[in-house]
Amino acid sequence: MKFNELGLSAELLRAVKEQGYETPTPIQREAIPHILAGHDILAGAQTGTGKTAGFTLPLLQLLKNHESGPRLPRALILTPTRELAAQVNESVQTYGKYCPVRTMEIYGGVSARPQITKIRRGVDVVIATPGRLLDHVRQGNIDLSRVEMFVLDEADRMLDMGFIRDIKQIIKELRTDRQNLLFSATFSKEIRDLANNLLNNPAEIQVATRNTTADRVEQLAYPVDKARKRELLAEMIGRGNWQQVLVFTRTKHGANRLAKQLNQDGITTDAIHGGKGQGARTRALRDFKAGKVRVLVATDIAARGLDIERLPHVVNYELPHVPEDYVHRIGRTARAGQDGTAVSLVCIDEKKLLQDIEKLLKRDIRKEYVPGYEVDTRIKADPIQKGRQRRQGGPRPAGKSPGGARRPAKNVGKNQRKRFSKSRRSSAS
Numbered sequence: 001m002k003f004n005e006l007g008l009s010a011e012l013l014r015a016v017k018e019q020g021y022e023t024p025t026p027i028q029r030e031a032i033p034h035i036l037a038g039h040d041i042l043a044g045a046q047t048g049t050g051k052t053a054g055f056t057l058p059l060l061q062l063l064k065n066h067e068s069g070p071r072l073p074r075a076l077i078l079t080p081t082r083e084l085a086a087q088v089n090e091s092v093q094t095y096g097k098y099c100p101v102r103t104m105e106i107y108g109g110v111s112a113r114p115q116i117t118k119i120r121r122g123v124d125v126v127i128a129t130p131g132r133l134l135d136h137v138r139q140g141n142i143d144l145s146r147v148e149m150f151v152l153d154e155a156d157r158m159l160d161m162g163f164i165r166d167i168k169q170i171i172k173e174l175r176t177d178r179q180n181l182l183f184s185a186t187f188s189k190e191i192r193d194l195a196n197n198l199l200n201n202p203a204e205i206q207v208a209t210r211n212t213t214a215d216r217v218e219q220l221a222y223p224v225d226k227a228r229k230r231e232l233l234a235e236m237i238g239r240g241n242w243q244q245v246l247v248f249t250r251t252k253h254g255a256n257r258l259a260k261q262l263n264q265d266g267i268t269t270d271a272i273h274g275g276k277g278q279g280a281r282t283r284a285l286r287d288f289k290a291g292k293v294r295v296l297v298a299t300d301i302a303a304r305g306l307d308i309e310r311l312p313h314v315v316n317y318e319l320p321h322v323p324e325d326y327v328h329r330i331g332r333t334a335r336a337g338q339d340g341t342a343v344s345l346v347c348i349d350e351k352k353l354l355q356d357i358e359k360l361l362k363r364d365i366r367k368e369y370v371p372g373y374e375v376d377t378r379i380k381a382d383p384i385q386k387g388r389q390r391r392q393g394g395p396r397p398a399g400k401s402p403g404g405a406r407r408p409a410k411n412v413g414k415n416q417r418k419r420f421s422k423s424r425r426s427s428a429s
């Protein structure tokens with residue numbers, strides 16, 4: 001199937017052509033005709049599937065079809081993070097290049113003033129995170145009563161982030177005969193409940209198999225002591241000559257600390273997380289994409305939905321509490337036909353988290369270890385629990401300092417890697 005068979009206007013097809021897209025992706029093939037026909041949509045699609053164009057193109061087309069009246073927002077796209085809002089706005093502008101639409105992004109962490117000015121000037125499409133949008137609603141800065149198309153992007157993440165009440169408040173502001181499009185990578189009971197309340201006889205579309213990881217991603221787990229993770233990571237980056245690495249930590253503090261340490265190791269690194277101002281986050285992402293920064297350390301929330309082309313390496317410096325987040329994290333690599341690796345550094349405290357991930361994936365992740373970084377079997381597990389502050393560095397046997405007794409091996413090539421033996425694994429528990 002070709003793009004010009006989807007019923008899109010010449011202006012949109014021209015913009016698509018300029019992007020170099022040859023054929024629509026599965027989500028685009030399925031979603032675009034339904035959306036153009038005015039149906040509500042419940043779509044299971046992860047980032048990387050082309051879902052943004054899947055809803056943006058028909059949305060632009062429908063706005064074009066009914067131009068009239070004052071310029072109040074007619075389409076609202078809600079996203080969980082500021083970065084995603086900015087990214088989606090970029091897509092709307094790219095695809096709407098030849099359409100007379102005005103778009104804007106609305107999110108917190110930046111001054112509200114310029115946003116208010118822009119709203120007053122008139123806008124057709126608003127891409128927003130829920131909190132700041134609701135502030136504008138409450139202060140009477142924005143009138144959403146003309147919104148006829150409502151998109152919830154990454155709905156599962158929005159619920160994870162506790163946005164459900166804000167979302168419900170916002171929905172009350174919209175006209176009741178609107179079209180609703182809900183996109184989610186996973187379908188929990190909460191998402192189903194939300195979909196049942198929000199959507200009217202929706203077309204259901206599922207493009208990526210639920211909760212499975214991209215086949216192209218090579219996934220490896222390296223059992224290693226907590227206190228030696230940083231050293232091992234620096235070694236892997238150096239020996240492998242990795243030039244663009246996205247590293248995940250569980251906490252903002254952990255992200256900052258790791259970024260600082262890696263910089264001290266001579267590896268240019270920046271961190272991106274919810275505790276940073278928007279300017280710093282945008283800058284970090286731009287520098288990382290441009291190759292000025294080699295490593296970007298991120299928390300799950302900040303990294304969600306980021307579209308970084310050809311990202312070859314994702315590292316789970318710490319495993320996520322929620323197994324689904326692992327799937328989201330490693331979905332950052334092996335995009336658009338590229339291969340990628342996802343490496344997890346797993347300390348004994350995280351054994352249960354790894355097992356939960358393997359259960360979700362319905363398969364084992366291959367264990368490898370680097371000579372010189374063998375786990376110290378005398379260290380007892382202090383299992384990671386959500387909401388509990390972890391001890392820094394972890395218990396260390398007497399007489400050992402970080403990197404003291406066992407130096408890393410010189411080579412970390414495939415030949416040097418050995419299978420992490422079952423006996424070692426069980427003795428470590």
Ligand code: AMP
Pocket residue numbers: 020021022023024025028046047048049050051052053307336
């Ligand atoms: P998304 O899933 O919306 O984040 O899109 C992932 C990436 O796929 C983006 O970089 C898009 O520019 C790209 N993309 C979207 N549609 C197509 C297409 N039909 N052909 C090739 N690339 C596409």
